[in-house]
Amino acid sequence: MRLNTSGEAAGGSGLDLVYGAIADPTRRAILGALARGEAKVGTLAERFPISFNGVSKHVKVLERAGLLHRTVRGREHWLRLRPEPLREAARWLSHYRAFWNVRLDALEALLVTDAARSRSRAARPKGAGGR
Numbered sequence: 001m002r003l004n005t006s007g008e009a010a011g012g013s014g015l016d017l018v019y020g021a022i023a024d025p026t027r028r029a030i031l032g033a034l035a036r037g038e039a040k041v042g043t044l045a046e047r048f049p050i051s052f053n054g055v056s057k058h059v060k061v062l063e064r065a066g067l068l069h070r071t072v073r074g075r076e077h078w079l080r081l082r083p084e085p086l087r088e089a090a091r092w093l094s095h096y097r098a099f100w101n102v103r104l105d106a107l108e109a110l111l112v113t114d115a116a117r118s119r120s121r122a123a124r125p126k127g128a129g130g131r
Contacts, residue, residue, distance in 0.1 A: 014065070014066060014085060014088065015088060015089060015092060017064055017065035017066070017085075018065045018066070018067065018085045018086065018088065018089045019089060020061070020065070021061050021062050021064070021065035021067055022065075022067075022086075022089070024058065024061075026048060026050070026054075026055075026058050027058050027061060027062055029047075029048070030044065030048075030055070030058055030059065030062060031062065031067060031081060033047060034068065034079055034080065034081040035081055035083075038078050038079060038080040038081075039078070039079055040076050040077065040078055040079075041055070041056065041059060041070075041077045041078075041079060042076075044059075044079060059079065065085060066082060066084070066085045067081065067082055067083075067085055067086065068080065068081065068082060069081075069082050
């Protein structure tokens, strides 16, 4: 896999960027804070036990993934959540959820059938059948 200068997969899709962005707990916490409403970068940074520059780097990753929108009003930078890319990620996961649900339902049916057979065998009287 080729990486670009920022260490991401060259030619990576938006989905790659979204999953990369939400892989970090601090970035997920930033998204959670912004889900309650728009916030100034400085105010947002005060919520975290890392430096302003650290929060700023996380914000840039989220912006690259399309998960945030920044608006500059005078000297203030305001951030707003853009949930649309998360919908695409959820759609991708839902395909695999359906895939596993079908398989897990089949496994459950097999286990229930096997358990019923075992109970049936256990309920037969011992010594029946010439033993």
